[in-house]
Amino acid sequence: MFKKTRIRLVLFNTIVLMVILSIFSLVLYVYMQHVIFLNPDNRLSEMSEQVKKRNLHEIQENNERETERRVAFLLWSSDKKLIKITPKKGLYTNDIDDFKPALSEGKTQTSQEVNGHAYRVMNVKNEGYIKDQDVSTIQLVLNVDPETQTLEHLAFLLIISAFIGLLLSLVAGLFLANRALVPIQxxxxxxxxFIADASHELRTPLSVMQTHLELLFRRPNHTIEQESENIYQSLNEVKRMTKLVGNLLTLARSDSNAQLLNKTVFNMGELVDKVANQFEPIFELKELHFTREIESLMCGGDQERLHQLCMILLDNAFKYTPSGESIHICLKKHHHSMTLIVRDTGVGIEAKDLPYVFDRFYRSDKSRARAEGGSGLGLAIAKWIVQAHDGEIKVFSQKNVGTEFHVKIPL
Structure with a gap:
């Protein structure tokens, strides 16, 4: 799938870049053509104005310098026959017979190419400027071979540049396509x-439920009391699956930005203290040493989600802290933010696993996590809750020493 997408992106990027280069080259060529022919055209226009005011011989004597290319005057009759050319060496001798007669009149400049030589031409209708009655049109001609050669060199360079641009566009298109596909891939x-892990997590409780329900059908004469163990196991798996589906729904809504926060102002210290009270009896049963250091802080946020955050962090500490060890929770103000710290002296996390602890379904010891009833979604949800409150969450851990979660949220 990505191979076809990559090819399409490369072609698209190449076409876009080539269109841009082509438009730029065309505009540059047209502009340079205008600039290059501007001086010859202005000269023809000036000479046409002089034709209307003075005779040709006087113009030739007073205005032509040896270093300048001369403007040739071709005198045409009404039946398109060349009557005279002045000065006689104003055109190449071989070009005179092949020169086209004046086809239009006015001040517009046109180009003619004769025997490989380029000329700019301007026609002026004879309205008494020349006494000869046979002269119908005065054609002003100026050789523009240097200008034409310059344009040809420019066109050659633009073609070469376009070819090089095509190769660069392919390379750039491939590079851009690969860069664009990295986040998508x-x-x-x-x-x-995610789908594979979710399917695996859902398959386990479904398999357990199916097994226990099949056992019920195999012994239809048994009472509910006799089959209470199978029913209890099925209910546990239902609860586990319900919790998993709820967590998946939360993460799906967070991905689609559909999970909106219901922010209110409340006492964060009271909320953390309430969660700590809920966990204290459970910690005592496991013989864990539990301490707290909680300040009274007014906070603006989603009370339900922050309650869920505290539950996730304390539950995570409970699962991975052996009996006889300690758990500590701390809430304090730091500048304009509140800092929540949950520290334990449990099994810890290996350094290679630390960058992935907030990934969905990631567990360094999957068999142990399943035994503890975890699905690998709790810390992913915790990270989303913190980020939704414009905060940050960090984890510090050392194997067989303990783990410490730091949460910083603006007040």
Missing amino acids: KSWNKQVE
């Missing part, structure tokens, strides 16, 4: 991995 790989 990462997202796609994460989505595939």
Whole structure:
């Protein structure tokens, strides 16, 4: 799929760049053509004005310098026959017989090419400027071979540049396509991995439920009390699957920006203290040493989501802290933010696993996590909650020493 997409992006980028280069080259060529022929055209215009005021011989004597290319005057009759050319060496001798007669009149300049030589031509209708009655049109001709050669060199350079631009466009298109596909491919790989992990997590409780329900059908004469164990196991898997589906729904809504926060002003210290009270009996049963250091802080945020955040962090500490170890929770103000710290002296996390602890379904020890009832979504949800409150969450851990989560959220 990505191969075809990459080819399409390369072609699209190449076409776009080539169109831009082509338009730029065309504009440059037209502009340079205008600039190059501007001086010859102005000279023809000046000479045409002089024709109307003075005779040709006087113009030739007073205005032509040896260093200048001379303007040739071709006198045409009404039946398109060449009557005279002045000065006689104003055109190449071989070009005179092949020169086209005046086809239009006025001050517009046109170009003619005769025997490989280029000329700019301007026609002036004879309205008494020349006494000869046979002269119908005065044609002003100026050789523009240097200008034409300059334009030809420019066109050659633009063609070469376009060819080089095509190669560069392909390389640039391939580079841009690869860069554009990197986040898409990462997202796609994460989505595939997410679906595979979610399917695996859902398949486990479904398989357990199916097994226990089949056992019920095998013993239809048993009472509910006799089959209470199978029913209890099925209910546990239902609860586990319900929690998993709820977490998946939360993450799906966060991805689509459909999960809106219901922000209110409340006492964050009271909320953390309330969550700590809920966990304290559970910690005592596991013989964990639990301490707290909680300040009273007024906070603006989603109370339900921040409650969920505290639950996730304390539940995570509970699962991975053996009996006899300690857990500490701290809430304090730091400048214009509040800092929530959950520290434990549990099994810790290996350094290679630290960058991935907030990834969905990531667990360094999957068999242990399933035994503890985890699905690998809790910390991903915790990260989303923190980011939704414009905060940041960090984890510091050392294997067999302990783990510490730092949450910083603006007040």
